[in-house]
Amino acid sequence: MSPPEPPxxxxxxxxxxxxxxxxxxxxxxxxxxxxxxxxxxEAVGRxxxxxxxxxxxxxxxxxSWWRVVRADGQPARGHEQRAITLLxxxxxxxxxxxxxxxxxxxxxxxxxxVRRVDVS
DNA sequence: AATTTGACGACCG
DNA sequence: TCGGTCGCCAAAT
Numbered sequence: 001m002s003p004p005e006p007p008x009x010x011x012x013x014x015x016x017x018x019x020x021x022x023x024x025x026x027x028x029x030x031x032x033x034x035x036x037x038x039x040x041x042e043a044v045g046r047x048x049x050x051x052x053x054x055x056x057x058x059x060x061x062x063x064s065w066w067r068v069v070r071a072d073g074q075p076a077r078g079h080e081q082r083a084i085t086l087l088x089x090x091x092x093x094x095x096x097x098x099x100x101x102x103x104x105x106x107x108x109x110x111x112x113x114v115r116r117v118d119v120s
Numbered sequence: 121a122a123t124t125t126g127a128c129g130a131c132c133g
Numbered sequence: 134t135c136g137g138t139c140g141c142c143a144a145a146t
Contacts, residue, residue, distance in 0.1 A: 015144095036128090036129090037127080037128055037129085038128070038129065041128090047142065047143070048128075048129090048141055048142050048143085049128040049129060049141085049142090050125095050126060050127095050128050050129090050141070050142060050143075051128095051142065051143060051144095052127090052128080053126065053127045053128055054126065054127080054143080054144080055127090056127050057126075057127045058127095060127070065127080068127080069127095070127085070128065070129080071128075071129055071130085072129085075127085076127035077126095077127055077128090078127065079127065083127095
């Protein structure tokens with residue numbers, strides 16, 4: 001018989017949570033600033049830059065996707081023109097077709113985090 | 121179970 | 134600075 005509804009659905013929720021985490025971070029990037037795929041991956045703490053890229057490819061349209069760029073400052077592959085138009089509109093520091101990360105890079109705020117207090 | 125596939129990244133010549 | 138190459142990581146074939 002077909003399995004009723006095993007913990008399989010749990011993985012779905014897991015993936016969904018990941019997508020949410022990524023999109024939430026993107027929404028926090030201020031206009032005029034950007035974050036790299038790698039930065040976001042690190043902030044989420046799970047998966048890598050490519051996972052973030054996959055999320056953006058599928059759900060990015062719902063957020064300010066142009067504020068997520070590659071480690072070298074270039075916008076998402078296949079969306080260079082649109083991204084650059086939007087970035088310029090926001091006054092993001094550009095040098096040719098790429099964002100000047102030294103000026104525009106934005107880092108997610110430190111996790112509320114379990115800060116290990118001094119051991120005194 | 122092996123291989124391919126990405127809105128990626130670090131390295132090297 | 135520009136390309137090519139290899140490594141990554143999870144999902145889809």
